[in-house]
Amino acid sequence: MWHIVFVVYAATVFHSKIMVSIANVTMVVPTLFTIWIGIKADQTQAKKKWIIITGFVQAIIFTFLAFIINEPSLLAFSFICLFNMLSDMLSDFSNGLRMPIIQKYIRQEDLIEAYSFTQFISYVCNFSGQALGIWLLTVSKQNFSLVALINALSFLLSALVVLLIKDNVNYDVLANGKKQSLKEQFSALYHNVMLIFNEASTADFSRLLLSILCLNMLAGSLNAIYNIWLLTAKIGHLSYSQALLLIEFILVGGILIGSLTPHDYFSKKSVRELLKINAVIFFLVGLSNLIHLPLIFGVLLLAFASYLVGKVNPKINSLLLSKLPANTLAQTNNFLSFLFTLSLPVGTVLFSSLSSWNITFTWLTFLIVAVIIFRFSTPSKTINTD
Structure with a gap:
């Protein structure tokens, strides 16, 4: 939901192709760190705890963005770009933390079915999220703070759900202690x-x-x-x-x-x-x-x-x-x-x-x-x- 709203924000608030280009670039930058993030996710031992912490941190990030996003200044835009990249990297980190848990709790013969369904849900959520973001902007008359707060709420609810079920998931992977170049x-x-x-x-x-x-x-x-x-x-x-x-x-x-x-x-x-x-x-x-x-x-x-x-x-x-x-x-x-x-x-x-x-x-x-x-x-x- 947030990515398309972020592009609309850059286009409507600043009316600048350069700002839209910068917004697009910030969505690609986290990809450059994805391998390093994956290594850190594999090395993290308390995976359940960090999945929850990551969700709460992202909720805090978007709550903060909600308070500064209506300020049409370059400083505010810079902070929004920075925190947007940070949130994307945290999502990447959280996804990496979940993989060993999926490996343990889903039978090998069910993996293709599980990932096929996950891919389906991802596409549906992506497009419905974009539609929801645009609809919220339309009915709220370009209230970007409202969308940021709803995004923060979604991360908060996600973290709370994991917090409630964490005791049912008994899994923490010990990292490999060997240092590699x-x-x-x-x-x-x-x-x-x-x-x-x-x-x-x-x-x-x-x-x-x-x-x-x-x-x-x-x-x-x-x-x-x-x-x-x-x-x-x-x-x-x-x-x-x-x-x-x-x-x-x-x-x-x-x-x-x-x-x-x-x-x-x-x-x-x-x-x-x-x-x-x-x-x-x-x-x-x-x-x-x-x-x-x-x-x-x-x-x-x-x-x-x-x-x-x-x-x-x-x-x-x-x-x-x-x-x-x-x-x-x-x-x-x-x-x-x-x-x-x-x-x-x-x-x-x-x-x-x-x-x-x-x-x-x-x-x-x-x-x-x-x-x-x-x-x-x-x-x-x-x-x-x-």
Whole structure:
């Protein structure tokens, strides 16, 4: 809820593109610290206590923001940016603390189903939270303090719920006392990720990881491509805004349906197989748009591709929890998240630039990257990746 409200605050209070850009950047900055945060989460022993403390601290942060956010000054804006980044990092830390607890209390055979449902809830909460934030601003006539207080209340309630049930959760992970250098830590992270995907060959693993990053890049670039392409192209008789809404609905709806079907045919496929199928679908998307078939063909293919994308993250998360020790879960998860997050702006910038220049070359490049994904997701020798 808060992120979109923060952007609206920067845009309406200061009427400055620079302020909006700064607000956008502050949402990305916590990603740079995510690996370090994961390491600290794994090293934290009293996990239940710190989950509760984190919730209370975030409640205090947003209560403080509620008192300063109506001050239209650069100093107030600077504090808001700082505390917004701090809150995001605390959320990352809290998520890392929960992972070993999830590992203990959810059976291995139920992990994919659990993470599929978690992904579904995350998407629903994200979009409903944004809608709630905008609605609150509308009915309160841009009362940003009210939204900040409601956000503080949500963190407070979350912490209180955990406080009430903490005695039912008997779990605190002892941190590994061995000190490691930065090089050793990254080497261990790389080994952990290889273990997740059951890769014995470093070369095969590097190709697999690159194919996942490229797939993430393509998936993340679709909105950027269609935002520009639909200025001149048409989907039936839909207006520009209606067409954009349809694309957003297709992309998110496909992921939600994929999340809600954790036991279907495609859920039983390995990560490599899902990558190859997705690569073929993205290839067909690029080809259909390249040869100027009606846009609806590409849109329908995107629906299926999004459905498959909804299968990948829960499978990776379940592999992570089933194959790694508890004291390495958060840092390994955050390491993967860091890599995946970095691939998103690369895809957005690349394909936004290409779309502004030449849409034909854009879809040709999209098609070529899909071929690379298919090629790199094919092992040089037969390896079990389930």
